[in-house]
Amino acid sequence: MGIVFGVASVIAMLAIGEGASYEAQQQIKNLGSQNIILTSEKPTNTKTAGEQERSLVLEYGITYRDLDQIRATIPGVEIAVPGRRIKDFLWHQSLSVDATLLGTVPWYPEMRNRRLLKGRFFTQIEMKGRDPVCVINEELARKLFPLSSPVGKEIRLQRNYFRVVGIIETKASGADSDQLGGKGDATVKKPSGDESELPMEAMIPLSTLIDRFGEVLFKYRSGSFEAEKVDFHEVTIKIGDADQVVPAAEAIRHILKRNHEDVDYKMTVPLELLRRAERTKQIFNIVLGSIAAISLLVGGIGIMNIMLATVTERTREIGIRRAMGAKQRDIVMQFLIETILLSGAGGLIGVVVGMAVPLIIERFANMMTITQIWAPTLAFSISVLTGVIFGIYPAIRAAGMNPVDALRHE
């Protein structure tokens, strides 16, 4: 029956929508809602040029100058986490993995809401001392150290050795995957295939990275040397006041636009993403709402038809009851109650189905769903209301009949 479908879809869709938006919010929260994340990108339109002048150093991305200006002009900029990345093979003994070496600052985990699983992050002192220490993420640890505990061991990149001091949780950071999944793919030299799923990362002090690898990065990839100079691959800016995030983002966008001719950077504002996610959810809900409304309407009309048929079938009974002293009101009530029971039963089945569907989806589609108590309550009330609305016409029609005609029926 339409009512069953209507109610079930209301509940299931609300649960899926709620789950999806919760997931999105969670993801965005991981990036930090007060953060603005800038990432450098190889500009698209210099690709051909780069091919011709292979020997030249390719310069792009966020620069020291950008950061200085941002720090100077934007009020409330709390901390900035600069980061520089090198994509290369990391070694431990005979095992090697294509991974990302990220040069960053000691407060990176705190800024990006990342938990340390083992050991510790590197310290301010190690940063100052340009110590060869590193923190690797869980995924990398699993690949490079399948049997032993990595803490205290050393990993190698090219000719540099780093001592592992801690393991940090793996997180597909939204900003990065966004960048790689999008137009970045075409330009990034060699996007490692599994990067989009679970990134392998090792983090070292930024100072160490600059010290060891210099400002210009050389890579030997796909049979050719590439050199590029990027000041920062990734910068996280924290805005103290949550209300100021959006205006600050606007200002930063402005500064970057002025400083960069090509679009060789990308800005991610989690708060804006959050807003967008909320809007998406809103649209989603409107669409689902209309679907539910239509199915309830169809169900309601179905109920009305059933009731009209019932009324015709039971015209004589109505006549008898009227002859026995039933008022019009009594007849209306009788048929209305019957309709409500009918639609209520449909609604109940719908509630059961609607609550089961998200569970099934959760199990088989690996998607998060959240069923709140108000969703089934709302859907059930709507089904009963549908019963009332569509039951009232047949009921009134039944009651309005002349008793003599009703008795003579058939």
Add this chain to the structure above:
Amino acid sequence: MSSLSPNRRPIIELRDVEKHYQMGSILVKALRGISLTVFEGDYISILGPSGCGKSTLLNILGCLDQPTIGDYLLEGKDVSELADDDLSKVRGKRLGFIFQSYNLIQQLSVVENIEVPLYYQGMPEAESHARAAHLADQVGLGDRLDHRPTELSGGQQQRVAIARALANDPAVILADEATGNLDSKSGGDILKIFDDLNTEGKTLIMITHDEEMAERTPRVIRLKDGEVGFDTMGEDGKAPPARKTEAAK
């Protein structure tokens, strides 16, 4: 009981009642000026050819329908212009119906059918159940309380209908060809119950096609083309019973 003494209390008074039906462009006058007084304890047969307006008259007497023209006083109260809800109330409280086709509610049991009028009077369930069971017993169906109408014979169903008509202790019982669907044996049983009810003082009005049945009732009203052709009581209530069959010819 069959005394024709005119100083009994009148229950029903019809004054120049007409009933018109509009059939497209034709106006059908089913009743053309009926004046009639029914006294408490009356036992009346209404006779007449098909289409003469017997059922129409009984429906008006039963407050199922209202006269187009004329007044109807039921127990001294004018019911010809009552609102629908008040008509329902009058039907439920003061009138009992027995139909040719029994008109029991199929999905209800015997006892529940008898309870229907009580239910609309708002009688508590336990009380109405007890009363219905008692009435079923009176019409000889005390052992069939939980049966469905389809499990009963026509005569038994009509007895359930009689019990139902008696449930609210009505002022008048109206029967439209109550034995029309029954064989002579069970029809006789029904008429026996009617006789007994009248003996106990109930007022009964029944429509019949059967002259023999009309013989049993002290008063006979013959309708012809929507008018009273003959009434054994006459206007003064003194018409001699002996003349009633002759007048039919």
